[in-house]
Amino acid sequence: MEASKYTEVGFVGRDVESMIRDLAMTAMAIVRVEANEKNKEKITNYIENKIIEKLLPPLTSRSE
Numbered sequence: 001m002e003a004s005k006y007t008e009v010g011f012v013g014r015d016v017e018s019m020i021r022d023l024a025m026t027a028m029a030i031v032r033v034e035a036n037e038k039n040k041e042k043i044t045n046y047i048e049n050k051i052i053e054k055l056l057p058p059l060t061s062r063s064e
Contacts, residue, residue: 036043
């Protein structure tokens with residue numbers, strides 16, 4: 001985990017602002033992965049539909 005890296009290494013060569021930025025970026029990445037996992041089925045369906053729309057010609061209705 002990122003926090004343990006900072007406590008083991010200490011503050012040598014790092015300022016607090018950059019450590020907080022790194023922790024925030026890591027937290028955002030974790031949340032993004034969790035959100036993608038939660039919405040995986042919706043994302044998969046969306047991608048499949050977009051591929052199908054590109055591969056298949058649109059259906060036209062003929063009213064003669």
